[in-house]
Amino acid sequence: MSSTTSRSASRLLIDCLVEQGCDRVFTVPGESFLPALDALADCEAIDTVTCRQEGGVTFMACADGAMTGKPGVAFVTRGPGATNASIGVHVAMQDSQPMILFVGDVDRRMKDREGFQEVDFPAFFGPIAKWAAKIDHAERIPEYVARAWATAMSGRPGPVVLALPEDMLHEDNIAAPVRPAVTKPAQAPCPDAMATMMRMIGDAAAPVAIVGGAGWNERTRHYFTEFAERIGIPVATAFRRQDALPPSSSVYAGNLGYGPNPKLIKRVKEADVLLIVGARMGEATTDGYELVTPDHPDQVVIHVHPDANELNSVYRADLPICADMAEFAESAALWEDGETIPFDAGAHAHDEWLEWNTPRDEAQFDLDLALAMKKARELLPADSIICNGAGNFAGWWHRYWPYAGSPSQLAPTAGAMGYGVPAAVAAARRFPDRTVVAATGDGDFMMNAQELATAAQYGLDLLVILFDNSTYGTIRMHQEREYPGREASTHLANPDFAMMAQSYGGWGARVENNAQFDKALEEATSRKGIRLIHCITDIEQLSAAGATVSGLRNR
Numbered sequence: 366m367s368s369t370t371s372r373s374a375s376r377l378l379i380d381c382l383v384e385q386g387c388d389r390v391f392t393v394p395g396e397s398f399l400p401a402l403d404a405l406a407d408c409e410a411i412d413t414v415t416c417r418q419e420g421g422v423t424f425m426a427c428a429d430g431a432m433t434g435k436p437g438v439a440f441v442t443r444g445p446g447a448t449n450a451s452i453g454v455h456v457a458m459q460d461s462q463p464m465i466l467f468v469g470d471v472d473r474r475m476k477d478r479e480g481f482q483e484v485d486f487p488a489f490f491g492p493i494a495k496w497a498a499k500i501d502h503a504e505r506i507p508e509y510v511a512r513a514w515a516t517a518m519s520g521r522p523g524p525v526v527l528a529l530p531e532d533m534l535h536e537d538n539i540a541a542p543v544r545p546a547v548t549k550p551a552q553a554p555c556p557d558a559m560a561t562m563m564r565m566i567g568d569a570a571a572p573v574a575i576v577g578g579a580g581w582n583e584r585t586r587h588y589f590t591e592f593a594e595r596i597g598i599p600v601a602t603a604f605r606r607q608d609a610l611p612p613s614s615s616v617y618a619g620n621l622g623y624g625p626n627p628k629l630i631k632r633v634k635e636a637d638v639l640l641i642v643g644a645r646m647g648e649a650t651t652d653g654y655e656l657v658t659p660d661h662p663d664q665v666v667i668h669v670h671p672d673a674n675e676l677n678s679v680y681r682a683d684l685p686i687c688a689d690m691a692e693f694a695e696s697a698a699l700w701e702d703g704e705t706i707p708f709d710a711g712a713h714a715h716d717e718w719l720e721w722n723t724p725r726d727e728a729q730f731d732l733d734l735a736l737a738m739k740k741a742r743e744l745l746p747a748d749s750i751i752c753n754g755a756g757n758f759a760g761w762w763h764r765y766w767p768y769a770g771s772p773s774q775l776a777p778t779a780g781a782m783g784y785g786v787p788a789a790v791a792a793a794r795r796f797p798d799r800t801v802v803a804a805t806g807d808g809d810f811m812m813n814a815q816e817l818a819t820a821a822q823y824g825l826d827l828l829v830i831l832f833d834n835s836t837y838g839t840i841r842m843h844q845e846r847e848y849p850g851r852e853a854s855t856h857l858a859n860p861d862f863a864m865m866a867q868s869y870g871g872w873g874a875r876v877e878n879n880a881q882f883d884k885a886l887e888e889a890t891s892r893k894g895i896r897l898i899h900c901i902t903d904i905e906q907l908s909a910a911g912a913t914v915s916g917l918r919n920r
Contacts, residue, residue: 370540371537371538371539371540372537372538372539373400373404373535373536373537373538373539374400374503374506374533374534374535374536374537374539375400375401375403375404375534375535376404377503377506377507377539377541377543378401378404378467378506378510378529378534379401379404379405379408379411380543381506381507381510381511381543381544382411382438382510383408383410383411384543384544384545384546385510385511385514385546385547386435386546387411387435387436387438388410388411388412389411389412389413389414389429389437389438389794389795390405390411390412390413390414390426390438390439390440391414391416391421391422391423391425391426391429391437391438391439391440391791392413392414392415392416392422392439392440392441393415393416393417393418393419393422393441393442393446394415394442395441395442395443395446395469396442396469396531397442397443397469397470397471397482397529397531398440398442398467398469398529398531398534399534400534400535401440401467401469401529401534402440412794414790414794414819414823415819415822416787416790416816416819417815417816417818417819418449418813418815418816419441419445419446419447419449419450420449420450420452420453420783420787420812420813421783421786421787421790421813421815421816421819422439422440422441422450422453422787423439423441423450423451423452423453423454423456423457423464423466424452424453424456424781424783424784424787424788424791424813425437425439425787425788425790425791425816426438426439426453426457426464426465426466426791427453427456427457427460427462427464427524427777427788428752428775428784428787428788428791428792429791429795430457430462430463430464430517430522431460431462431772431775432772432775432791432792432795432796433795434463434518434580434582435463435514435518436463436464436465436513436514436517436518436525437457437462437463437464437465437791438464438465438467439453439464439465439466439467440466440467440468440469441466441467441468441469442468442469442482443468443469443470443471443482443483443484443486443528444481444482444483444484445482446468446469447468447484447486447489447490448484448489450466450468451489451490451493452781452783453466453524454466454490454493454494454524454526455493455779455781456777456779456781456784457523457524458493458494458495458523458524458779459647459777459778459779460777460778460779461521461522461523461578461579461580461645462522462523462524463517463518463522463523463524464517464523464524464525465513465514465517465524465525465526465527466490466524466525466526466527467527467528467529468486468526468527468528468529469528469529469531469534470483470486470499470528470529470530470531471483471530471531472530472531472532473501473530473532473533474532486499486526486528487499487526487528490526493524494523494524494525494526495516495517495521495523495524495525496512496513496516496525496526497525497526497527497528498526498527498528499527499528499529499530500527500528500529500530500533501530501533502533503533503534503536503539503541504539504540504541505541506539506541507541507542507543507544508544509527510527510544511544511547513525513527514546514547515547515549518547518549519549519550520579520671520672520673520674521579521580521645521670521671521672521674521675522579522580550689551689551691551692552671552687552688552689552692553688553689553692553693553696554669554686554687554688554692554693554696555686555688558684558686559686559696559697559700561684562640562667562684562686563700563702565638565665565667565683565684566596566598566638566640566667567702567706569637569638569665570637571632571635571636571637571638571710572598572599572636572637572638572639572640572708572710573598573599573600573601573618573632573633573636573638573639573640573710573714574593574598574599574600574601574639574640574641574642575600575601575602575603575621575633575639575640575641575642575644575646575650576589576600576601576602576603576606576609576610576641576642576643576644577602577603577606577607577609577610577642577643577644578603578606578609578642578643578644578645578670579643579645579670579671579672579675579690580643580671580689580690580691581606581609581643581690582690582691582771583771584691584694584695585609585643585690585691585693585694586608586609586610586611586694586771587694588691588694588695588697588698588699589609589610589642589694589697589698590610590611590614591698592694592697592698592700593610593614593616593711594614594615594616594711595698595707596707596708596711597616597707597708597709597710597711597712598616598640598708598710598711599616599618599632599708599710599711599713599714599715600614600616600617600618600711600714601618601619601620601621601629601632601633602617602619602620602621603620603621603622603643603644603645603646603647603650603778604620604621604622604623604647604649604650604778605620605622605649605763605774605776605777605778606620606643606644606774606778607620607763607768607774608768608769608770608771608772608773608774609643611769612722612767612768612769613767613769614715615711615712615715616711616712616714616715617714617715617718618632618711618714618715618717618718619714619717619718619721619722620763621633621650621651621652621656622649622650622763623649623760623763624760624763624764624908624909624910626717626718626721628717628721629714629717629718629721630652630656632710632714632717633656633657634656636664637663637664637665638664638665638666638667639657639661639664639665639666639667640667640669641666641667641668641669641680642669642690642693642694643669643670643671643690645670645675645679646679646680647778649778649780657680659679659680659681660681661680661681665683665684666680666681666682666683666684667682667683667684667686668680668682668684668685668686669686669688669690669693670685670686670687671687671688671689671690672687673687721764722764722765722767724736724738724739724742724765728879729906730902730903730905730906731877731878731879731903732876732877732878732879732881732882732900732901732902732903733879733906734758734761734832734900734902734906734909735761735765735909736879737761737879737882737900738761738762738764738765738766739765740879740882740883740886741765741766741830741886742765742766742767744886744887744890745800745802745828745886745890746799746800747767747769747770748769748770748773748799748800749770749773749799749800749801749802750770750772750773750774750775750789750792750796750799750800750801750802751766751768751773751774751775751776751802751804752775752776752784752785752786752788752789752792752801752802752803752804753775753776753784753785753788753803753804753805753809754776754777754781754782754783754784754785754805754806754809754812754813755777755780755781755782755784755809755839756782756805756806756808756809756837756838756839757806757838757839757842757907757908757909758804758805758806758809758832758838759776759804759806760908760909760910761832761909762804763909764909764910765909770799775788775789775791775792776788782808782809782812783809783812783813784809784813785803785804785805785809785810785813786803786805786810786813786814786816786817786820786829787813787816787819788803789801789802789803789820789827789829790816790819790820790823790825790827792827793820793825793826793827794823794825797825797826800828801825801826801827801828802827802828802829802830803827803828803829803830804830805829805830805831805832806831806832806833806834806838807831807832807833807834807835807836807857807859807862808836808837808838808857810829810831810862811859814865817829817865817866817869817871817895818869820869820895821869821870821871821894821895824894825894825895826893826894827895827896828889828890828896828897828898829866829895829896829897829898830886830897830898830900831862831897831898831899831900832900832902833859833862833899833900833901833902834902834903834904834906835856835857835858835859835904836852836855836856836857836904837855837857838904838907840854840855841855841904841907841914842907842908842912842917845907845914845917845918846917849917849918850918861875861899862875862897862899863875863897863898863899865897866895866896866897869895870894870895871894871895871896871897872888872889872892872894872895872896872897873896873897873898873899874888874889874897874898874899875899875901876898876899876900876901877901882898882900885898886898
């Protein structure tokens with residue numbers, strides 16, 4: 366179809382998405398955008414994935430954007446559909462991931478009457494999105510779609526929300542041409558700033574890099590690793606950005622966030638120069654802005670970020686560099702500098718991480734999760750894509766799993782529960798030849814367990830490893846710290862999760878000790894489809910950093 370041919374508004378919308386490079390959308394269908402669904406049904410270029418709840422829809426779109434670097438696309442209906450979907454918009458914003466959410470809206474003639482399921486979507490989503498708008502005129506669909514695509518990818522990536530009035534989608538004979546695909550801007554770093562950065566690092570006694578975040582991709586990973594290894598600088602990854610650097614790198618120092626290596630914390634605190642690349646240095650990465658304070662009086666901060674609005678917004682930057690992550694990393698790797706003497710601290714930091722990352726050999730619990738992770742490292746490919754939501758259970762993965770692939774970690778920095786299963790569905794659809802693991806806790810899993818039905822519907826291969834201590838473990842840990850011995854509202858009564866997997870046509874096993882876990886994981890890796898290992902764990906085993914209920918009560 367010619368780009369200037371008259372067509373329906375809904376056909377124009379889908380043609381615009383195809384032109385921008387959209388190859389997949391996630392949706393829960395609604396009557397408010399039936400014309401768009403009808404146009405998608407005839408579109409061979411776009412794979413439409415039907416989901417079971419709108420929170421799962423936007424989690425999948427967010428994860429898809431994280432994997433591809435282009436906007437993950439979601440369609441939901443007005444009112445309840447949009448409000449359900451808002452959790453994924455919030456995650457995409459805090460995680461700096463490109464996403465576009467289309468929301469079917471009320472007929473324009475019903476506006477401001479509090480019509481059926483009416484919400485002012487630009488006002489509702491405005492505070493948690495990069496841009497939120499309504500397409501009131503069908504001939505402007507190409508303009509809005511191109512702008513949404515560019516906004517979602519540019520600078521600090523993030524979510525865009527576009528409302529689609531139902532009657533607008535039914536309009537026909539729209540002659541507006543499809544706009545050509547937008548190109549993501551890729552600003553190179555200023556050469557003078559690069560020279561200054563190299564001098565600052567060269568003059569440092571104990572520099573440390575903290576990396577991962579907005580626009581980080583495989584090219585960035587490759588070149589930054591080359592640069593960091595050349596100068597020997599220790600590299601820590603920001604919270605849930607552990608695939609930003611290969612764990613095999615001689616300078617990889619481990620991850621920041623919840624439960625990091627105490628030796629890494631000490632190293633960051635004692636650093637005289639911090640090279641922060643891509644990371645926003647949010648609350649989790651900085652332990653409540655205490656590990657590195659916003660003013661960092663005794664440290665020099667070089668902050669590299671693709672969005673000028675992020676630089677000097679929270680953290681004072683002694684040298685702010687606004688640049689595309691890949692462009693910066695390649696410039697650093699290729700920088701000809703004969704003055705910087707390589708540091709040996711990177712190798713020492715890597716040795717400290719290896720010691721921290723190695724699971725112990727002896728069990729301390731019937732089902733010791735450190736030993737379970739050791740077995741997972743033996744049986745699962747190192748480039749497996751690990752998908753998790755929020756909960757203390759994730760700490761064992763963060764500490765012991767290598768995250769060797771790119772991408773290999775799909776986990777919300779926003780700390781949203783229920784992300785793991787939908788992200789695993791998106792990953793299994795995007796990378797059918799890679800091993801995908803939904804790493805979950807019992808509370809986390811039940812937030813979006815229904816998306817196993819989506820996995821079953823599309824015949825996806827994914828493994829669920831579910832740690833079940835019958836409690837909201839993170840909250841219980843905080844309770845034991847603040848109110849020792851007074852558990853309140855955190856106990857959970859759970860179903861047999863293995864049987865739940867079987868009900869979706871998958872395979873499941875319930876395990877209560879490490880011998881059973883080892884056998885179940887061996888069985889799971891020999892199968893295809895949905896596989897779930899239901900791990901019954903001891904509430905005493907509160908965190909991968911060693912916190913226990915008795916220890917918190919007796920401190």
